[in-house]
Amino acid sequence: MERIKQAILRAKNHQSSEANLAQLRPDGQGKSFKSNISKSQDELVDFRYENTRVVKLEKEHLEKNRIVAFDKSNPMSMNFDLLRTHVLQKMEENGWRTLAITSPTPEAGKTVIAINLAMSIAQQTNRTAMLVDFDLRRPKVGAYLGMHMEKSLNDVLNGTDQLPDVLVNPDVPRLVVLPTRNAVKNSSEILSSKKIGDLITDLRERYKSRIVIFDLPPLLVTDDAIALLPKIDCVLLVVANGMSTKREIEDSLRLLPAENLIGTILNKADVEPKAYYYD
Numbered sequence: 001m002e003r004i005k006q007a008i009l010r011a012k013n014h015q016s017s018e019a020n021l022a023q024l025r026p027d028g029q030g031k032s033f034k035s036n037i038s039k040s041q042d043e044l045v046d047f048r049y050e051n052t053r054v055v056k057l058e059k060e061h062l063e064k065n066r067i068v069a070f071d072k073s074n075p076m077s078m079n080f081d082l083l084r085t086h087v088l089q090k091m092e093e094n095g096w097r098t099l100a101i102t103s104p105t106p107e108a109g110k111t112v113i114a115i116n117l118a119m120s121i122a123q124q125t126n127r128t129a130m131l132v133d134f135d136l137r138r139p140k141v142g143a144y145l146g147m148h149m150e151k152s153l154n155d156v157l158n159g160t161d162q163l164p165d166v167l168v169n170p171d172v173p174r175l176v177v178l179p180t181r182n183a184v185k186n187s188s189e190i191l192s193s194k195k196i197g198d199l200i201t202d203l204r205e206r207y208k209s210r211i212v213i214f215d216l217p218p219l220l221v222t223d224d225a226i227a228l229l230p231k232i233d234c235v236l237l238v239v240a241n242g243m244s245t246k247r248e249i250e251d252s253l254r255l256l257p258a259e260n261l262i263g264t265i266l267n268k269a270d271v272e273p274k275a276y277y278y279d
């Protein structure tokens with residue numbers, strides 16, 4: 001564990017001076033972010049989802065999959081609230097509204113963190129959260145939530161449904177999920193397509209109080225994540241304790257634009273309940 005922490009710190013120190021210089025977006029969108037929040041009351045009225053399917057979630061299923069942020073009595077949920085505070089602060093400072101979650105290699109805990117973070121953000125009454133399953137090779141969001149995915153991003157990509165038809169409100173106020181039901185073969189091409197670019201813009205621009213979290217594939221296995229990152233405001237890197245080499249962590253940090261790196265989480269650390277070391 002110490003080895004990984006040090007590798008992260010070393011690699012991060014290398015980049016931190018640049019990371020701290022994160023600037024407002026050159027297109028000026030950053031500047032208007034705070035004032036947009038004041039509009040959130042109007043937007044929240046719109047957020048009642050007349051058309052969005054509401055699905056009930058099973059507490060037991062969620063807990064089995066480490067989804068805990070909906071339950072304040074669970075000691076682990078506090079970790080996600082702390083992460084939320086840090087993430088939202090950095091996003092507000094920079095006018096960022098879209099967040100990518102990735103890792104060097106698979107099984108780091110990205111999907112677990114993405115779902116819990118989205119739930120924690122949605123609990124703030126002036127915020128809405130959307131969670132998008134963009135790990136098109138190993139989509140897991142719907143399964144972890146225990147949702148029956150009648151419709152999903154697959155149907156939007158196939159052209160059989162429109163985006164509003166496939167969004168789901170999983171029984172948590174102010175949270176909307178865009179699930180992916182089936183793995184997609186040519187995922188790199190799809191993720192770098194104009195269709196996906198337009199979809200991200202649409203999700204970002206529709207409600208200014210909305211934080212959109214994208215659960216991405218790992219960085220070092222395919223070029224899927226690399227294709228998406230330029231379209232997303234900022235990124236959180238998840239490193240699982242003992243699962244990535246120093247080289248893999250450093251390679252990942254090199255691939256990420258330092259000015260958009262919001263932080264690195266060491267997951268699966270051995271001290272419970274502080275299972276998240278955040279830098």
Ligand SMILES: Nc1ncnc2c1ncn2[C@@H]1O[C@H](COP(=O)(O)OP(=O)(O)O)[C@@H](O)[C@H]1O
Binds near residue numbers: 103107110111
């Ligand atoms: N903090 C943690 N401690 C132990 N196991 C974890 C932790 N976070 C996630 N896991 C488990 O690790 C596995 C991979 O998690 P997942 O979120 O699917 O990873 P990824 O999306 O990065 O591939 C799952 O079985 C998950 O329950």
Ligand SMILES: [Mg+2]
Binds near residue numbers: 110112138140
């Ligand atoms: Mg995943």
